[in-house]
Amino acid sequence: MSENTQEQIHPEDGYEKSDVNARAILVSTLVGIILIVASLVLVDEYFIQGREQFYTEAVLKPESAPLRDLRTKEAEFLNGYAVIDAKKGVYQIPITVAMERLxxxxxxxxxxKKDGKTSKK
Structure with missing residues (x-):
């Protein structure tokens, strides 16, 4: 039956007498392109959602109590005054004050040095 609907090809003719179905090729190409683009968009959205979820869990979590305590102790150590050795006269001053003095x-x-160089001339 399929032989009746299609034109038969004879080797002595040397070429096909009918053209390819351009409409079918165009439609299948467009469907393929649409499917590829849709899958790329879906995969991209999936990974964006996963990255945002990871960021939310890893970065935006409330900080732990030991970390908060450590940061408080560090801030007190860097920004506070203390007596280290009263006999030797060693004291602790805040880091900002120390940097300003230095x-x-x-x-x-x-x-x-500039004044010494200019006065010698």
């Missing part, structure tokens, strides 16, 4: 001392040293 910067002021370095500035004074550079100023005295």
């Amino acid at each position: 910067a002021a001392e370095a500035f004074e040293k550079t100023q005295t």
Whole structure:
């Protein structure tokens, strides 16, 4: 039966007498492209959702009590005054005050070097 609906190909003709079905090729190509694009969008959305869920669980969790205590102790240590050795006169000062004093001392040293060089001339 299929022989009756299709044109028979004879080797002596050398070529096919009918064209390919362009409409079927075009439709199947478009359907394939649409399926590929849809699957790419779905996979992308799936991974975005997974990444956001991971970020929410890993980063936005409330911090633990030991970590909070450690950070409090660190802040007290860096920003507080304390007596380390009263006999030797060793005291702890806040880190910001120490940095300001070191910067002021370095500035004074550079100023005295400049003044010393200019006065010798």
